[in-house]
Amino acid sequence: MINSDFQALITTLEMAALTTIILLIIGTPLAWYLAKMTSRCKVIIEAIVALPLVLPPTVLGFYLLIAFSPEYLPGKLWQQVTGQQLAFSFSAIVMGSVLYSLPFVVQPLQKAFEQLGDSLLEAGALLGAGPIDRFFSIVLPLTKASFITAASLGFAHTVGEFGVILMIGGNIPGETRVLSIALFDHVEAFDYARAHLLAISLLIGSMLLLAAIYWLNLPKRNPSVSANQLRIHE
Amino acid sequence: MKMSDNTLKKVSADECSQLNIDISINYQQFELTINLAMPLKGITGIFGHSASGKSTLLRAIAGLEKKLFGDITLGETNLVNSEQGNYLKPEARHIGLVFQNSRLFEHLSVLGNLEYAVKRCKHNKLVLNEVIKLTELSSLLEHRIHQLSGGQQQRVALARAILAEPKLLLLDEPLSALDQHSKTKLLKMMLNIQKQLNLPMLYVSHSLDELQQVCDTLLVLSQGRVVNFGSIHHVIHQLNNFGEDPLIHQQTSLSLPIKKFNNGHGLTVLSLNAQQDIYLTSDKAFEHQTQLRCFILASDISISLTEPINSSIVNHLFGSIKQISYIKSNVLLTINCASQEFFVTISAFSQQKLSLTSRQQVYLQFKASAVRTFIH
DSSP states (O other): OHHHHHHHHHHHHHHHHHHHHHHHHHHHHHHHHHHHOOSTHHHHHHHHHHHHHHSOHHHHHHHHHHHHSTTSHHHHHHHHHHSSOSTTSHHHHHHHHHHHHHHHHHHHHHHHHHHHOSHHHHHHHHTTOOHHHHIIIIIHHHTHHHHHHHHHHHHHHHHTOOHHHHHHTOOOTTTTOOHHHHHHHHHHTTOHHHHHHHHHHHHHHHHHHHHHHHHHTSGGGOHHHHHHHHHHHO | OHHHHHHHSOSSOTTOOEEEEEEEEEOSSOEEEEEEEEEOOSEEEEEOOTTSSHHHHHHHHHTOOOSEEEEEEETTEEEEETTTTEEOOGGGSOEEEEOTTOOOOTTSBHHHHHHHHHHTOSSOOSOHHHHHHHTTOGGGTTOBGGGSOHHHHHHHHHHHHHHTOOSEEEEESTTTTSOHHHHHHHHHHHHHHHHHHTOOEEEEESOHHHHHHHOSEEEEEETTEEEEEEEHHHHHHHHGGGOSOTTOOOEEEEEEEEEESOOSSSEEEEEOSSSOEEEEEOOGGGTTOSEEEEEEEGGGOEEESSOOOSOSOOEEEEEEEEEEEEETTEEEEEEEETTEEEEEEEEHHHHHHHTOOTTOEEEEEEOGGGEEOSOO
16 A cells, blocks of 8 residues: 555656756756847746746646647647557656746746846857857856756645646556645545655655755855846946 | 967967957947057057947957947958858957956856866967966965955956957956056056067056056047047047046156166156156166156146246256147147147146247246156
């Protein structure tokens, strides 16, 4: 019996880890683009990115469920390419999580990039560093704390996801049955002892993760603070 | 030492002997239009008020100003040609820029900042240790950036820019945030580096005193346009006629050979011409120089109609009035002493009393301490 909870834990960690990696890969350029953008479309894109913060997860889940079903284009394409149904699969809950946790990764990164400004990048360019070089040698080291924050928030928020997964993932052990769903199951089955165990583990785990983020963001440890001071000089 | 001298010399080949600029930049509140062929030799000063376009011009040359029309060519290399859609990225231009606010990388040590440039430099003709010695950074290499004073930060920025081995070095008011002591130190360093490496520099400043000491040619910008361009003393003298301006101190700007360092009474003698000398207070910095740059503020010189023999004032020169111009309640006199022009301001009251006229013979007098040098 405990075995099934352990399996849910593994599924949860796999989902959250994969989601975080994907979010960093697509969230970083998106955040960069938004930080440097001056056109009026910026507010529209920012609103879309922030939407999961205010929308009930079930709304997002409902539209995703429709999109992922074989009758509609995304689901149909997926089935043609992979031969498997997208809805109620591990891939579906990862995709759902990416959309659901997007603002938690994009917003801290965007803020960090905005604070960093262009001055150091210009200095880097004049020393012969190209754009990719500048990103890895200047931007990344100076916004490291924000990257850790973004990754941790994205990870933690994905672990705590419930509504979207319930809509598009269902409850398939080893595939889409994650901790929050397992907890819901135990409560429905009046197995409060196991529900308590899961609930307290999630609570403590999330608490520790958040404490770690805030510790990392203490002013003296955050290099982006010095980047901030630099901007004041200008 | 001999070896190192050879390694240091001529990083920038003489190939980039000219900078051709023909650009216009339009912002809502500001317009810059410049058409200029600038021979790159020594240090060229760029002077102007804030918002005169000095920094924008440097940014355009460096490739940081993207919204420009026209053409910039450095030596044989076309940097921008907006008609053909050519735009060389800043990282490919081999132009260095030292900013007003050093812009050092806080996540790296002093040495880390220097190595950042070395790693990305294609030629590596310069020896890191030599540049560290030139900029006197040996004792600071392991320091973090936030531990450095403003002057030290600018020295690191200067060293870092040099280590990228640019063909042209741009300096955007690098001294404006520094105290006087750091200013003179860095100015001397810049002069030394310019000579050692034969690296042409464009030096933006709103301090004529600084520019007077280090530049060979001077470009004056006002409201986005070229007002004057030419040899340093000539341009500074032309600025005397600009009227009242908080940045312009009317002055006589000179480069004179040193005739005698310390005449035994703490004065150094400069030779103005075959007949006349100028005395100034000695400084040990003059000792090994043959030529000295100095300036005398127009307000520090007075006029006498007879030779002031019985005076403690050591400098008196004989000349004839070339021009008299009235600027508000002051009178600016241009006086020829042999072939050298001197500029003197006197009050309208004195002018009335002496009733000076053009071509009149007069004596100029000024104290040894009125002959100023910026670098001590």
